Amino acid sequence: MKISRLFQIVYILLEKKSITANELAEKFEVSVRTIYRDIETLTESGIPIYTTQGKGGGITLMDQFILNKSLLLEKEQDEILFSLQSLSVTNYPEIDEILTKLSHVFKKSDTKWIEVDFSSWGSDTKEKEYFSLFKQAILDRQIISFHYINSNGDKGFRRVLPTKLLFKDKSWYLEAFCLDKAASRIFKINRMSKIEVTDDHLEQMDNVETLSFSPPFHDDHQERADLVLRVSPEVSYRIFDEFDEEHITIEKDGFYHITISHMKGEWLYSYLLSYGNYLEVIEPTDIRKELKNRIQQMLNLYSNTKSNS
Template identity: 45%
Template structure:
């Protein structure tokens, strides 16, 4: 990330008056040509940094130069630190170190106003590597390969050019270009398994911004449904639906109007309300729910003892 590298170059020069381009190149794992480009950027920004040749030469700041933190008010310094922490908690590469340096520069304690964990409660450690892996693949523009399980209960092997991580409707998605379908697609991350970053580098494509593509894809095959949920289901109503979708009844029940994609996921979602759900429309969804209940009852009745199949004689 060039901005953090530029800041660290200045930070290191403030504490060590002269550094060679080779030292900086090795530290940042870039070429010396990149370091000299960084020096040009800093000079253009008004920071008096220069390079000298010969024995004892290197990159230095003008003698007597100090970073004037008074250019920022105390509130502005706090805003900078808080903004950096939003990147640090998202595990952005190198940002934790940058945050610490700014805190020392401003002579302030590191803020702790925000904490984020991308993984669900109880997620095993192996799943916590998914976001760093995807983030790196997006930054490095490397194709990823994974097995995907869609709502039609189909499993497929996908090769995708990852573009963006999106949090939408209480779930994380990956937006990218699917090589099999040669089209932009949205993948729910919880259904992506055996994710591998390949060595294939891709060039960015000219496409609709991914959040717009996400809206378009999610809108396909959507049907407006109406649910009547008992008063005891208030916690789920307010957790899962926007205020504009909810109408409270005089008896305390709720009428919810929302759009959903028809599929097996919706069947399971509706049944998850259990006895909290008092009504469903349109009628075909009510019939589907009743058919699901009949199938569930039939399976349970086929094993009166309630034992798992591998325990039966």
């Protein structure tokens, strides 16, 4: 929020030339002391701002200052606008307003050349709606509660201190300290429901000093499987989208030999089955057997005479 306030202060000064600290404090709903700290930050960054005391005094930007030539190179301006536009995916407040103002200052009109959207086609906007809630809870160090379903289908209630939002492998996750497990965890956002920000803050929790913020692991579980897969070239379009090239070897018959390590769980079986008869699990034998059992159960389901009648 401070960065956006700094840019807006410069924009105001470019338009008004002079304004009092009280006026800025009232506009941004912060203290006068905070405004003076912002001015100090701007002057240390090379922006020629000075203050005058007495009647008619205030905070002033030197007349010869031009933001787009004195502070930032053309490439740097483009990078700032691109970064702001990328932030729109998180529903970050005031992004559109800041983007419009800086586009005007930089004299650029072509700021809509890219749209960043991490959601899948046809999905709802649940993840986006949570960003503002999570961000505020992280900044205010507030405890949140929610219901969670892990990849095994197990349901549970959690109370956590959120610490970071993560985007990895096409999905958003929340890194948090789980008060129930007394350890760091990572939760997949689209498996969270009934999310509430509580009135509890970290400072109010008992035995805060005993909390151990060790590196988090995925909440589903830690057990992993070393997989050896044989995949048909007919689905090569998926292979290079979903696996690193270093894990792929092309066999003489054109099939792909893939070696990966992945967490075990219900999701893994669903994923492997999504390849249909184009993928065979060579190792490990327990996963190969489990897939065989599931395929047999599917066959039994469709062989049911009642369903076919």
